[in-house]
Amino acid sequence: MILVNTGNGKGKTTACVGQAIRALGQEHSVAFGQFMKRDNQAGEQYMLRKLLGEFFYAPGDGFLTKPEQYPAHRATSEKVIWWAKERILDVDMLILDEALYALSSDLIKKEELEELIALARNNDTHLVLSGRGAPQWLIDEADLVTEMTEIKHHYKAGIPAQKGIEF
Incomplete structure (x- = not known):
């Protein structure tokens, strides 16, 4: 299946981490890559590296x-x-x-993502993609699309990012 977590709200990465935990709990093998994000900045990175070893990558x-x-x-x-x-x-x-952020910033090409989707489908590998601004072609191609919608965010009230919440 192709799963997409998108939208302007918080929780896309958290949903991806939860999906990884759920799959691992069913004894599925998981690889987790992060576009954009520097390694060793967020709590989930520490845990994912501990759980996945070389199957976690955040360069x-x-x-x-x-x-x-x-x-x-x-x-x-x-x-x-x-x-x-x-x-x-x-x-x-x-x-x-953050594959969708990389896509919308032209850091990865549509053809590269389409190739990964084809590889996933041909090998019965579930592919989970996240980021803001899922393009319509990807929404049409995906089997499951979830949109996170921001209703209220503490940052707008002047409260800075919090350890364990944003990173």
Whole structure:
């Protein structure tokens, strides 16, 4: 199955982590890759590395904020795509967190994501993708799409990101 967690609300990564835990609990093999996110910044990364070892990968440079950062971010995103292609044949579930952000920023190409989707379908591997702004073609292709909608966020009231909540 192809599963997509999208929307402007908080919880997309958390849903991906929960999906990984659920699959592991059923003795499925899981690989979890993160686009954009730097390793060792968030609590889930520590736990995922502990649970998944080499099947967790987060080589990101942070979020793309300036055009001059594009070449480095594209190169890092290509590493995640390569890693994903190597793992997709060996696991029951591949999770690619922030893949949709990478797609909308042109850090990964539509064709690269379509290739991963085809590999997943051809190998009976569940593929979980997250990020804001799922394009319509992906919504149409996916088997399950969940949209997280922000109703209220403490950041807008001036409360900074909290350990264990945002990271």
